[in-house]
Amino acid sequence: MAAEHFTTPDATALRRAYYAEVAGxxxxxxxxxxEIDQGLLDFPADDLVPPTGxxxxxRLDGRPLACGGIxxxxxxxxxxxRVYVDRRARGTGGGAALLAALEEAARQLGATRLRLDTRTDLVEARALYARHGYREIPAYNSVPYAQHWFEKTLDAAAS
Structure with a gap:
């Protein structure tokens, strides 16, 4: 896992794949x-850069197959x-590694807790979050399509 600007070709391809899957x-x-183009315009990623994101x-065997932002x-x-793991990388531990990298990035930004929203139909995502210590909480936002909200308290050091 490596930090990468969201506009690089690999990051852009992954964000497009993410949107295609969740919208589809x-x-x-x-x-x-x-529709993918419009979705990326409607939900921009320009806040996913330091110092606030x-x-x-x-990558798996050099191929970009997962992404996420904070x-x-x-x-x-x-x-x-924008947490996404390509189907070809699911079941390889890529989701856990992605969460660990994002949690460490959050710590580096000074965060002591992480939140997220997701949908009911994204069963695999909800299971991933639950397996890694995220607990369901009341709604903290009114984002369109959000149906479930999760939170995890971050330890000072990586888990």
């Missing part, structure tokens, strides 16, 4: 390139976003 699952159909790309909500709270 929600709409129960394949999404068009134009971070974007990470994960943004500070306040000095103590960071939010996970």
């Amino acid at each position: 699952r929600y709409w129960k159909r394949s999404v068009t390139e134009a 971070w974007f990470v790309v994960g 943004r500070l909500l306040d000095p103590a709270t960071a939010e996970l976003t």
Whole structure:
């Protein structure tokens, strides 16, 4: 896992794959390139850069197959976003490694807790978060499509 600007070709391809999957699952159909373009405009990633954010790309055998971002909500709270693991990397520990990298990035930004929102149909994501110590909490935002909210208190050192 390595920090990478969200506009690099690999990061952009992963963000497009993320949007194609989450939108396609929600709409129960394949999404068009134009819909992906619009989704990236509607949900920009320009806050996922230091000093208030971070974007990470994960590679398996040199291939970019995972990504995720964090943004500070306040000095103590960071939010996970755009967490994505390509189907080819699922079951390899890539999700756990991605979460560990994002949690460390949040610590480096001074956060002591992480929050996220997700949807009911993203079953694998919800299971990943629960396995790694995230607990469901009441809604902390009114983001469109959010149906579940999670939080994890971060230890001072990596877990």
